Amino acid sequence: MPKSAAPLYEQIRELIVAALAGGEWRPGDALPSEAALAARFQASPGTVRRALDELAAAHVVERRQGAGTFVATHTAPRDAYRFLRLVSDEGKKGFTRRLVHCRRARASAETARMLQLRTAEPVIEVRRLLLRGDRPAVLDDLWLPERHFKGLTSDVINGYAGTLYALFEERYQVHMVRAEEKLRAVSASEEAAGLLAVAPGHPLLSVDRVAYTYGGRPVELRRGLYHTESDHYRNDLN
Structure with missing residues (x-):
């Protein structure tokens, strides 16, 4: 992780957004598990969870009970006219x-x-x-x-x-x-x-x-x- 004055969860949030912008994960794709993201960003699962919670609140990703975290998509019927x-x-x-x-x-x-x-x-x-x-x-x-x-x-x-x-x-x-x-x-x-x-x-x-x-x-x-x-x-x- 690069050094930054921002809290670690904010840095991780922005790194995930950068990965999305770069096409690493497409709308509708499942993100890696919190444990996998924690290993990637050298952070605790709790810190990754907070970053994902903020992205979910902003409708960038969506949580699905028992299935994981997915990139939000406008093709889903419930989001057709968000x-x-x-x-x-x-x-x-x-x-x-x-x-x-x-x-x-x-x-x-x-x-x-x-x-x-x-x-x-x-x-x-x-x-x-x-x-x-x-x-x-x-x-x-x-x-x-x-x-x-x-x-x-x-x-x-x-x-x-x-x-x-x-x-x-x-x-x-x-x-x-x-x-x-x-x-x-x-x-x-x-x-x-x-x-x-x-x-x-x-x-x-x-x-x-x-x-x-x-x-x-x-x-x-x-x-x-x-x-x-x-x-x-x-x-x-x-």
């Missing part, structure tokens, strides 16, 4: 998805700043609708660094049955581990109103999200417009 906090008032589950477009663009100054890119660097711009039955619930606009998502097209998105984050994980080896959101109330523009089937000026919830992969690297900027007439935004606070 970052989407829109909940149906009537208890309806899941969404259907309708792609509006997927095209190459140049990063605006704001997009470049949020994604730590150069201004005008190539990005992929995705627009889609999430629907509850036949009712549009979310209009999503996404900006993705093209260098991480080469070959992403409408055909690729439409040909994949799972969520976008599962697609990013499986095809592009980009795993979203955390996100930051900003919420504000807005009025629907004419364009957004047409797509969400509401009147222009209708109140919407705007959710700006930056999603990060291992090492705190931003890899997605997303702006969602939520129609909350029959849904609500829910966040469980611990």
Whole structure:
């Protein structure tokens, strides 16, 4: 272990994250046992356990009773919409998805700043609708660094049955581990109103999200417009 002022469990946590970022373990893979990791990092099993507990709390790994510790994955059904906090008032589950477009663009100054890119660097711009039955619930606009998502097209998105984050994980080896959101109330523009089937000026919830992969690297900027007439935004606070 290298010398550091940080507590040993924090050093081990960061070394595990670095190994994940380097592809040593893929999403869904089982990690070595705590005893094996303790031997690798020359630490006690208790110290390794604390590092893994922190990673589990951050949803980087998941504990499975009697099975061990696994790299978290967006392909698991229970995690399909982990970052989407829109909940149906009537208890309806899941969404259907309708792609509006997927095209190459140049990063605006704001997009470049949020994604730590150069201004005008190539990005992929995705627009889609999430629907509850036949009712549009979310209009999503996404900006993705093209260098991480080469070959992403409408055909690729439409040909994949799972969520976008599962697609990013499986095809592009980009795993979203955390996100930051900003919420504000807005009025629907004419364009957004047409797509969400509401009147222009209708109140919407705007959710700006930056999603990060291992090492705190931003890899997605997303702006969602939520129609909350029959849904609500829910966040469980611990």
